[in-house]
Amino acid sequence: MSSDPILRIRDIVTRFGPHTIHDGVSFDVERGEVIGVVGGSGTGKSVLLREVIGLLRPAGGSIELLGEDVWSMSPKERIALSTSFGVLFQDGALFSSLTVAENIQVPMREHLDIPPKMMDELAALKIAMVGLAPEAGGKLPSELSGGMRKRAGLARALALDPEIVFLDEPTAGLDPIGAAAFDQLVRDLQQSLGLTVYMVTHDLDSLATITDRIAALVDKQVRVGTMAEHMEDDHPWLHEYFHGPRARAVGG
Amino acid sequence: MSDTAWMRTEAMSDGWVSVVAGGVWTVAASRTLTEIASGLRLDGASGARLDVSEIERLDTAGVWILRGMMGDLQDAGIDVELQGVDAKHMPLFDLVEASEEKLGVSDPVSKGGILAFVARIGEGVFSTVSKAKGLLNFIGLFTLVLLRACKEPRRFRPKALVSQIEQTGLDALPIVGLLSFLIGVVLAYLMSDQFRQFGAEIFTVNLVGLSILREVGVLITAIMIAGRSGSAFTAQIGTMKVNEEVDAMGTLGLDPMEVLVLPRVLALMLTLPFLTFFADIMGVLGGAVMTILALDLTSAQFMTQLKQAVTLDDFMVGIVKAPVHAYIIAMVGCYEGLRVRQTAESVGLQTTTSVVESIFLVIVATAIFAIVFSFLGI
Numbered sequence: 001m002s003s004d005p006i007l008r009i010r011d012i013v014t015r016f017g018p019h020t021i022h023d024g025v026s027f028d029v030e031r032g033e034v035i036g037v038v039g040g041s042g043t044g045k046s047v048l049l050r051e052v053i054g055l056l057r058p059a060g061g062s063i064e065l066l067g068e069d070v071w072s073m074s075p076k077e078r079i080a081l082s083t084s085f086g087v088l089f090q091d092g093a094l095f096s097s098l099t100v101a102e103n104i105q106v107p108m109r110e111h112l113d114i115p116p117k118m119m120d121e122l123a124a125l126k127i128a129m130v131g132l133a134p135e136a137g138g139k140l141p142s143e144l145s146g147g148m149r150k151r152a153g154l155a156r157a158l159a160l161d162p163e164i165v166f167l168d169e170p171t172a173g174l175d176p177i178g179a180a181a182f183d184q185l186v187r188d189l190q191q192s193l194g195l196t197v198y199m200v201t202h203d204l205d206s207l208a209t210i211t212d213r214i215a216a217l218v219d220k221q222v223r224v225g226t227m228a229e230h231m232e233d234d235h236p237w238l239h240e241y242f243h244g245p246r247a248r249a250v251g252g
Numbered sequence: 253m254s255d256t257a258w259m260r261t262e263a264m265s266d267g268w269v270s271v272v273a274g275g276v277w278t279v280a281a282s283r284t285l286t287e288i289a290s291g292l293r294l295d296g297a298s299g300a301r302l303d304v305s306e307i308e309r310l311d312t313a314g315v316w317i318l319r320g321m322m323g324d325l326q327d328a329g330i331d332v333e334l335q336g337v338d339a340k341h342m343p344l345f346d347l348v349e350a351s352e353e354k355l356g357v358s359d360p361v362s363k364g365g366i367l368a369f370v371a372r373i374g375e376g377v378f379s380t381v382s383k384a385k386g387l388l389n390f391i392g393l394f395t396l397v398l399l400r401a402c403k404e405p406r407r408f409r410p411k412a413l414v415s416q417i418e419q420t421g422l423d424a425l426p427i428v429g430l431l432s433f434l435i436g437v438v439l440a441y442l443m444s445d446q447f448r449q450f451g452a453e454i455f456t457v458n459l460v461g462l463s464i465l466r467e468v469g470v471l472i473t474a475i476m477i478a479g480r481s482g483s484a485f486t487a488q489i490g491t492m493k494v495n496e497e498v499d500a501m502g503t504l505g506l507d508p509m510e511v512l513v514l515p516r517v518l519a520l521m522l523t524l525p526f527l528t529f530f531a532d533i534m535g536v537l538g539g540a541v542m543t544i545l546a547l548d549l550t551s552a553q554f555m556t557q558l559k560q561a562v563t564l565d566d567f568m569v570g571i572v573k574a575p576v577h578a579y580i581i582a583m584v585g586c587y588e589g590l591r592v593r594q595t596a597e598s599v600g601l602q603t604t605t606s607v608v609e610s611i612f613l614v615i616v617a618t619a620i621f622a623i624v625f626s627f628l629g630i
């Protein structure tokens with residue numbers, strides 16, 4: 001069972017009107033790995049993520065998440081599936097009228113029967129896990145900084161101890177130190193919790209430090225490999241991406 | 253593979269108790285887990301060996317419960333030994349332990365007691381006073397912006413003004429007209445019924461005409477517009493506040509007071525008198541239809557009676573209130589909109605407050621007008 005990929009993406013085709021965004025994208029994500037998804041702006045990284053988590057139906061192909069076909073299940077089954085993955089949206093997408101602790105409790109309240117006292121304790125535990133100060137639990141999202149909101153969003157994504165989390169540009173908009181700390185946090189949590197992490201990112205530092213493999217969207221298709229393998233690739237975009245001035249600074 | 257969590261205890265010869273936990277110790281089983289944990293009684297035992305090797309699935313919630321249980325036992329003076337932790341679960345225990353150190357379950361401020369009651373009264377008084385101050389401030393600021401705009405008419409932003417006039421005035425005509433007509437019908441019906449008992453049916457016309465022109469027409473219109481346009485002002489400005497558009501305006505050198513508030517207030521002050529006029533006509537028309545039907549009058553008789561009963565003064569008494577009501581509704585609507593905090597919930601809250609407040613103030617204004625007019629003998 002554990003040798004099956006946790007996410008199997010097959011021949012995905014995406015079209016918006018006359019524009020084809022993906023034309024046969026296929027790759028697997030293995031259990032317990034951190035996979036980075038890169039690609040130029042507008043190559044459809046966010047769109048692919050929305051297709052995987054069941055928000056947008058692809059024009060063709062299939063997506064199997066945790067062994068179940070995301071697009072041929074009933075709405076009820078999809079809700080059940082949603083308890084076993086977590087999503088961190090680009091700007092956190094926290095509910096603005098709830099405190100951080102209440103935000104974390106939303107999935108618990110919705111899907112599970114947990115005594116209130118334990119729910120408070122678990123929320124506090126998650127807040128500590130993502131490295132927020134205990135006081136943050138009582139604050140509204142608008143009272144937090146961007147980096148803190150990201151951490152709070154991660155805490156909500158981890159509320160139900162999912163097997164896989166999806167992160168959309170988690171380090172965008174953070175200062176380099178904050179971004180590095182966030183990378184480390186993701187890596188630590190991934191190892192402690194045995195998580196699988198699917199991360200859309202533009203951040204070469206993140207790619208170099210925490211991903212096991214990288215899926216690059218180029219020419220409406222995908223190329224998957226380790227950072228070292230991508231460095232060898234002579235596709236113009238990949239070459240530019242992994243050998244450009246910023247990449248050289250990271251040092252591969 | 254069982255789908256539940258379980259725990260067995262077994263006394264051993266050396267005074268220790270063997271506690272074996274197994275099954276699924278995850279967040280989904282939280283309720284069972286808390287029941288198991290609170291049901292654990294090891295009175296009199298000198299120590300406990302907690303064996304977790306039969307746990308099939310474990311997550312942070314499970315570890316949290318296990319550690320809580322161990323803590324409780326230790327507090328009760330019982331030694332605890334943890335055994336059989338799967339190597340792959342070790343990092344999980346470490347993580348929870350590390351997080352626990354940083355943990356401060358911030359206990360919420362207690363919400364009971366006489367002290368909290370007094371505190372709430374204090375807060376209420378404070379917020380009312382500060383709100384009144386804020387509103388006064390807002391009125392002052394608005395007046396300044398208005399004066400500045402008078403010097404520089406370009407600042408009136410004719411385009412925004414016209415679009416606001418359309419939204420608050422033209423678009424409101426059908427509902428205001430229909431409602432006034434119906435109110436006229438109801439008033440006429442009620443009065444003709446009463447007057448008939450004295451054989452003074454014809455006075456129905458007087459009373460319908462007077463009440464609609466002096467009070468009812470303008471009041472109904474103001475209440476309708478408070479619910480329709482005042483709330484829209486709050487919601488529009490409030491949503492912009494949530495999206496930080498209002499802040500962005502400031503940085504672009506635009507004055508929200510001038511761009512958002514001025515056109516809305518002016519537009520409403522211009523349209524409300526016209527709407528009131530329209531409401532007066534429709535109300536009298538409704539009254540006319542009802543009296544003519546109920547009292548078997550001809551329309552000519554109705555007109556003669558109406559002409560005797562009402563004067564231009566009566567109409568003016570009603571219509572002069574309209575701009576004042578408009579000012580109240582628009583100012584409160586915009587003020588509450590700008591008070592919105594950055595949450596979706598506060599947009600709803602301020603919108604409700606805006607409608608309640610403006611209707612309240614409109615009625616207060618009506619009462620003041622009544623007193624003033626009675627002094628003046630109009």
Ligand SMILES: Nc1ncnc2c1ncn2[C@@H]1O[C@H](COP(=O)(O)OP(=O)(O)OP(=O)(O)O)[C@@H](O)[C@H]1O
Nearest residue numbers: 016017021039040041042043044045046047048202
């Ligand atoms: N709802 C939509 N309707 C029409 N076109 C869309 C829609 N959503 C996305 N697109 C198009 O799909 C393409 C891929 O968008 P996507 O947001 O996935 O890009 P991305 O790879 O995430 O880029 P970035 O790195 O800038 O976030 C874009 O060309 C976009 O215009």
Ligand SMILES: [Mg+2]
Nearest residue numbers: 045046047168
């Ligand atoms: Mg994107």
